[in-house]
Amino acid sequence: MGLALVLTAVSPGIGGVLVRGEKGTAKSTTVRGLAEVMPAVEVHEGDRFSVDPADGGAVSPDGPFGPGRPTRTRPVRLVELPVGATEDRLLGSIQLEKALTSGAVELEPGLLARAHRGVLYVDEVNLLHDHLVDLLLDAAATGTVTVERDGISLHHAARFVLIGTMNPEEGELRPQLLDRFGLTVEVAAPRDPALRAEVVRRRLAFDADPDAFAEQYAARQADLTRRIADARARVGSVVVTDAALLKVAEVCAAFEVDGLRADIVTTRTAAAHAAWAGRDRVTLADIRAAALLALPHRRRRNPFDAPGLDEDLLDRVLGDEELPEPDPDPDPQPEPPGGGDDPQREAPETEGSGGPGHDDHADQQPDQQPDQPSDQESDQPAGNQDEQEPDDQPAPQAPPAPSGSGGDQPAARSGTAYRPRLLTVDGVGEGNPGRRxxxxxxxxxxxxxxxxxxxxxxxxxxxxxxxxxxxxxxxxxxxxxxxxxxxxxxxxxxxxxANLLLFCVDASGSMAARRRMAQVKTAVLSLLTDAYRRRDKVALVGFRGREARLLLPPTGSVEVAAALLDDLPSGGRTPLAEGLLEAERVLRRERLRDPHLRPLLVLVTDGRATAGPDAVDRSRRAAAHLAGQGVPSVVVDCEQGPLRMGLARTLAGHLRAEHVPMEQVSADGLVEVVAGRADSGPATGRVA
Incomplete structure (x- = not known):
């Protein structure tokens, strides 16, 4: 994390850093510390847009500034963008008082103008409105902000170090937005007791005497500031040879990242790493360090892929250490930037050794990412695994017993998710922004x-x-x-x-046929993928045997729900009433926490109720109770075969819910059904 922050400070054109990690890992503390070690900036007195006086081409909307205009040096600003900020606060807006009193149209600068030549920090960036994330990432990539609103037309510079932090448990960023961040790192608390004790020791020392603690590290902090300033001055002259560019392209192609943004960011990061290490040209070590930071979040193929990089594959693509050392040889003529063969061989192959003191930044970078499985292995959806039965499953003990049996069946795996039909809540709500x-x-x-x-x-x-x-x-x-x-x-x-999608899944023996349960899980996985894209919260209730359990409380992390879904066992009787009542309890609690978050109950069942002597009666009463609470519901009917009892359709009537046969969960399947009905007569039922 420290290396990624420093490299972005050296070269803001990299496009910022996304820091992902569990709670309590000092993400915010580290980011706030970055502003303390960045070199101070010189600005014109009274300039709200902080243009650089030394840059003759820089124009401020508050200008023009003559040669005699006084300047001052101030520390770098750390500007925090709150999750609840509006577009006006980010870009700036008309000064309403002047407009209404004197008729003057003047821009009140926003946070992007204030962050120019500083650090813009977004905590919990995954909870920020998508259109605000788009705006600030565009500004970070282009370095300018254009304001065309309320009779104002102007543009100003906005070059800043963009840092976002997030806890993946609270929901992921969409892959399109992930790609816009230049670098990403995963952080976790150390597991070594000695390191944990040292963290606590330093924190207690700081709390006891903050000034003395800061003084203890003042010299090291000043040295870090100097190194960043030196690297900034050097990065523009770092040579990226054709061989280095080709190697970057080979790495990006090997990991099958989309588009060319990865190549550009990796090249810029490698140049910044070379400047930070004191070299005047990019080496293989720089490309490796850059790839570990720039590529993990770009290799995700679907929302449930874990970010990470196969370092063995990276090393194979980079080749042996001796091969790509054509950096120092003077083969093509017009390469040297400032003087023939560089005497800078003093920084040999020490994976990023920089000047005095801070070699730990470079040495630790291969460990930046937690241990990940190979990026082409089993964390991807299992396709149609259920069609060719894997040999590692135990031999199916006799045919699965009907709903009365208590024996668990092996957990079936879901197949590849498909595009589901859109399920919505009727009416107009007032919940958090989303896409449903x-x-x-x-x-x-x-x-x-x-x-x-x-x-x-x-x-x-x-x-x-x-x-x-x-x-x-x-x-x-x-x-x-x-x-x-x-x-x-x-x-x-x-x-x-966004809505709360509560999935209530029947995992009883009547659903336990392996192929059938795999189809059910694939349908639910498809709806979960859709919930991810529409920024919904999700919860998961499973019922089987004689009880219903809340497997996942309401959360923004649909990845956890997807993992739980694959591990969900099946077998036993069908406690349908208990499942409905547990769903009602979950929704009641969530309504107290957030009255504006509208729920949608997705009940996945074949409609059978077999747990207890009056199971059918109790399930009808539970359904009527939920309907009386006004809970919007959808019943996904899992009954299959030519002879169907229609129990799920009857249950949907008691719930006042929409009835959706499982073959119509897919958007393509729904189109086929509607087309078939169009040939035979008018279709009935509501299509969301």
């Missing part, structure tokens, strides 16, 4: 105005003021409408919200 159901939102299309909280609707505000003046016969003051607080109107926007 209609909702009142802070972004989206404008559908009206109100007197509540939100962004100002200027036209409706002026209209309300004019109408009030006409009603009161107050006329205008000096030809202008006089605005009063009662006239203020805010925009009502409609967008999409």
């Amino acid at each position: 159901s209609r909702a009142r939102a802070t972004s989206g299309r404008r559908v009206g105005a109100s007197t509540g909280h939100g962004s100002l609707h200027l036209v409706e505000t002026l209209r309300a003021a004019a109408e009030r003046s006409a009603r009161q016969g107050a006329g205008t003051a000096g030809g202008r409408v006089r605005l009063q607080p009662v006239d203020l109107r805010t925009a009502v926007r409609e967008g999409r919200e």
Whole structure:
């Protein structure tokens, strides 16, 4: 993590760092420490956009600044972007007071302008609205911000070190957004008791006397600041040879990353690593260090792939250490940047040894990533494993017993996820931004105005003021409408919200046929993948035998749900009523935590109820109770075969739920069904 932060400070064009890790691993502390060791910047006095006085081509909207304009040196800013920030706060907005009092249109700079030449830090970046992530990643990549809004048209520089931190347990970033971060690192607390004790010892020392603790490390911190400044000055002259470019391309192609952004970022990172290590040209060690930081998050093929890199494959592609040492040889003529053969052979093959003191940054970088399985092995979905039965399964003991048997069946694996149909909650909600159901939102299309909280609707505000003046016969003051607080109107926007998808899965003996359970798990996995893309929270309840259990409380981490789903065993009776009542308890608790989060119950069952003497009656009462609570529900009917009892359809009626046969969960399957019905007559049922 330290190496990634330093390299991005050396070359902000890398595009920022995403730090993923469990809670309590000092992610935020480390990021805040970065601003302390970055070299101070010189700015014009009174310039809100912090342009560099030494850069003759830099233009500030607050300028122009003449040669005699005073300047000052200030520390680098650490600007924090809160999760609940708005687009106006990020980009800047019109100064409303000046606009309404004097008619002047002036921009109030946003956080991107404030972060110029500094550090922009987003904690819990995976919880940030997607459109804000897009905006700040675009700014980080281009180095400029263009504002075209509210009668303002300007652009300003926004070159900053972008750092995002996140806990994967709270939900992942979409792969498209992951790709926009230049580097990514995984952090975890040390397992060595001695290291853990040292962390606690230092923390206690800091709490006891912060000034003395800072003084103890002042010299090392000053040395780190100097090294970063030296590397920044050197990085522009680092030579990236054609051989180095070809090797970067070979590495990116070997890991099958999409697009060319990985090649560009890896090359920039390798150059920054060479500058940090004191070399004037890129070596194999630099490419290896860069690949370990720039590629792990770009090799994900689906939302449930764990980030990581197969280091054995990386070493095979890079080749033997002796081969790619054509750095120092003077073969092509116009290569040397400043003087023939470089005397900088003093930094040999020590994997990133830099100047005095801080060789630990380079030495530890091969261990940056936790141990990962090979990137082409079993963590990918198992395709149609159930069609060719793996030999490692125990021999199926007689045919699976019907629902009365208590014997567990081996856990079936899910197949490859497909594109499912869209399931939505009816009505208009007010939940967190997402991509599923209609909702009142802070972004989206404008559908009206109100007197509540939100962004100002200027036209409706002026209209309300004019109408009030006409009603009161107050006329205008000096030809202008006089605005009063009662006239203020805010925009009502409609967008999409995230929902809580509670999967209630029947894992009883009636579902235990291996091929059938694999199809059920594949359908649920497909819906989980869709929930990931639509930013939903998910929860998982399983019922079998005589009980129902909450396997996964509501969370944003659908990866955990997918892993639990594959390990879900099956067998035993069908306690359908217990499953419905457990689902109701989960939803009731979650409603107390977040009243705006609208749920959608996805019940996956064949509709049978066999646990207990009055199992059918109790399941009907439980379904009626849920329907009375107004819980939106979908019943995915798993019954198969030419003769069907229709129990799941009857259950959907008691739940007042939408009934979806499992073959219609797939969007393609639904199209085929609708097309077939169109040939035979009008189709019935609601299609979301």
